[in-house]
Amino acid sequence: MKGIHKNKLGAVLEMKGRALFSKNFIIMPLFSIGITLLLKFLYQSMGGNGSEALSNTLLATALGMGAVMNITMTGILCTGMALAEEKEKHTLRALMTSSVNGLEFFLGSILPVVAMMLAVNAMIMVVAGVSLSLTGWALWLGMSLLCATVSGVLGMILGICAKDQVTASTVSTVPMLILVLVPSFRGLNATLNRIGGLLFTGVLQNMIQDLVEGKASVDVAGLGVILGEIVLAVGVFLYVYRKNGYDAG
Amino acid sequence: MINEYIRLEHISKSFGETEVLKDLNASLHKGEILGFLGPSGAGKTTTIRILTGQLKATQGDAYVLDTHVKNIDESIYEQIGIVTDQSGVYERLSVYDNLRYFARIHGVELKHVEELLTRVGLLEHKKKPAGKLSKGQAQRLVLARAVLHKPKVLFLDEPTSGLDPSTAQDIHELLLELKEEGMAVFLTTHNMEEATKLCDHVALLNKGEIVEYGSPEELCLRYNRDKQYRVLLTDGSRLVLRQSPEDVEQLSRLLQEDRVNSLHSCEPTLESVFLTVTGRTLQ
Ligand SMILES: Nc1ncnc2c1ncn2[C@@H]1O[C@H](COP(=O)(O)OP(=O)(O)OP(=O)(O)O)[C@@H](O)[C@H]1O
Numbered sequence: 270m271k272g273i274h275k276n277k278l279g280a281v282l283e284m285k286g287r288a289l290f291s292k293n294f295i296i297m298p299l300f301s302i303g304i305t306l307l308l309k310f311l312y313q314s315m316g317g318n319g320s321e322a323l324s325n326t327l328l329a330t331a332l333g334m335g336a337v338m339n340i341t342m343t344g345i346l347c348t349g350m351a352l353a354e355e356k357e358k359h360t361l362r363a364l365m366t367s368s369v370n371g372l373e374f375f376l377g378s379i380l381p382v383v384a385m386m387l388a389v390n391a392m393i394m395v396v397a398g399v400s401l402s403l404t405g406w407a408l409w410l411g412m413s414l415l416c417a418t419v420s421g422v423l424g425m426i427l428g429i430c431a432k433d434q435v436t437a438s439t440v441s442t443v444p445m446l447i448l449v450l451v452p453s454f455r456g457l458n459a460t461l462n463r464i465g466g467l468l469f470t471g472v473l474q475n476m477i478q479d480l481v482e483g484k485a486s487v488d489v490a491g492l493g494v495i496l497g498e499i500v501l502a503v504g505v506f507l508y509v510y511r512k513n514g515y516d517a518g
Numbered sequence: 519m520i521n522e523y524i525r526l527e528h529i530s531k532s533f534g535e536t537e538v539l540k541d542l543n544a545s546l547h548k549g550e551i552l553g554f555l556g557p558s559g560a561g562k563t564t565t566i567r568i569l570t571g572q573l574k575a576t577q578g579d580a581y582v583l584d585t586h587v588k589n590i591d592e593s594i595y596e597q598i599g600i601v602t603d604q605s606g607v608y609e610r611l612s613v614y615d616n617l618r619y620f621a622r623i624h625g626v627e628l629k630h631v632e633e634l635l636t637r638v639g640l641l642e643h644k645k646k647p648a649g650k651l652s653k654g655q656a657q658r659l660v661l662a663r664a665v666l667h668k669p670k671v672l673f674l675d676e677p678t679s680g681l682d683p684s685t686a687q688d689i690h691e692l693l694l695e696l697k698e699e700g701m702a703v704f705l706t707t708h709n710m711e712e713a714t715k716l717c718d719h720v721a722l723l724n725k726g727e728i729v730e731y732g733s734p735e736e737l738c739l740r741y742n743r744d745k746q747y748r749v750l751l752t753d754g755s756r757l758v759l760r761q762s763p764e765d766v767e768q769l770s771r772l773l774q775e776d777r778v779n780s781l782h783s784c785e786p787t788l789e790s791v792f793l794t795v796t797g798r799t800l801q
């Protein structure tokens with residue numbers, strides 16, 4: 270991977286950015302916002318006359334579900350599936366033999382998706398009706414950015430390993446289920462809780478709980494977990510990329 | 519050498535134990551078309567992949583635009599264009615957007631996109647999703663994309679395989695035009711007519727070896743051991759005459775008596791040359 274040419278990165282960014290709004294991909298961000306809204310109304314109506322304020326725990330659950338789904342599904346599928354599709358349709362080879370380098374393709378693929386995840390996480394906070402302080406927003410967006418990075422890189426790794434879209438969706442199912450479900454059920458027992466704390470989605474979930482309760486503070490251990498996972502993901506990515514470019518499938 | 523765009527020196531390639539290319543030597547200059555002609559599995563695609571930096575040769579040296587293939591990085595692709603069966607298009611994007619994307623990557627002005635679409639006869643389909651194009655139209659789109667940035671060398675891996683004769687004809691004309699403009703074309707094919715029509719030089723490739731190298735005419739003449747003349751007489755009868763004293767005498771008598779309607783010399787085609795050299799057919 271070498272330097273970046275502005276026109277090449279720009280072209281890839283534009284293409285990938287536009288593709289995000291195609292019906293294959295936009296469904297995931299919309300679904301994430303939808304699920305937060307749905308859960309919020311569901312919990313509200315279960316709570317009695319419907320206008321009552323939700324308990325913090327339920328609100329955090331609704332928010333967490335949407336945010337975690339957004340981070341995992343959008344992050345992994347919109348990068349991984351897109352890469353797998355490029356391989357399946359033989360457009361990746363066309364791109365790489367048109368003077369686009371690995372770094373340009375990587376950034377072009379991942380940046381629009383990360384931006385999308387950030388925007389959706391911000392929207393989820395708004396539709397959930399949580400009012401955050403400035404510090405709260407900074408923490409929320411900062412943490413979302415870090416989580417989005419991990420999941421975007423994870424998607425690229427899965428995309429490299431899959432030769433086509435079917436394989437990509439199969440191999441991403443297990444990691445996605447773990448990332449979504451473990452934090453959601455971490456209240457059930459201590460083991461799940463401990464594993465959840467080691468996943469970036471779990472850390473995000475914990476932060477949501479704090480934010481909903483009006484606490485805006487940095488969880489240093491959680492931050493360490495996420496930074497560690499970024500380093501790990503990038504390391505694994507570089508390892509598989511160096512072996513055979515984007516074509517390990 | 520000046521204007522030498524490609525040079526292969528003793529290129530060999532093995533996959534594990536199997537040697538699929540053996541000691542290839544060839545060169546291609548500006549404004550020339552070089553054909554690698556051989557049956558399926560001869561190693562044509564492998565040669566292209568080595569020359570375009572997608573595969574490493576096991577032995578030997580090859581240079582593309584004075585760069586050794588082992589030093590090729592993505593910047594070479596600004597000067598070469600590639601069409602293989604692995605050249606996919608973005609099916610959901612329109613024909614125009616497919617080219618626009620690559621124009622932006624190469625920093626090519628957008629007005630060239632329209633020009634090129636006209637040239638390959640796809641202007642009326644420019645809004646169509648590329649996935650909806652017919653095979654021949656898609657191939658023209660891939661070709662247009664490969665020459666969008668006016669590369670010095672164009673690599674074509676069986677560019678007309680599976681296309682109808684009239685689309686193949688269109689593509690041949692475009693290639694001859696590009697050659698006139700100075701583009702060097704490295705072409706693989708198992709179609710000997712195509713090779714005869716387009717190529718300045720052909721390399722007959724058999725099981726990874728170049729068994730003959732030269733211009734199509736040269737090769738055909740070299741193997742023209744058994745010259746024949748096909749004669750159509752004014753009375754409608756046909757004769758096949760050989761290069762023997764009796765036959766030559768008969769022919770001159772027929773010509774003197776003005777009984778010859780048409781006279782053809784039958785040189786071997788590249789197909790028959792290939793058969794003579796290898797004992798195999800091209801298909
Ligand atoms: N990656 C690979 N691993 C092992 N063998 C390979 C590989 N790629 C090609 N080969 C072998 O190398 C030989 C030449 O293949 P190549 O694709 O170059 O043939 P070709 O002349 O392009 O044939 P076709 O006209 O069918 O496209 C074949 O025997 C093929 O099986």
Ligand SMILES: [Mg+2]
Nearest residue numbers: 562563564675
């Ligand atoms: Mg081939």
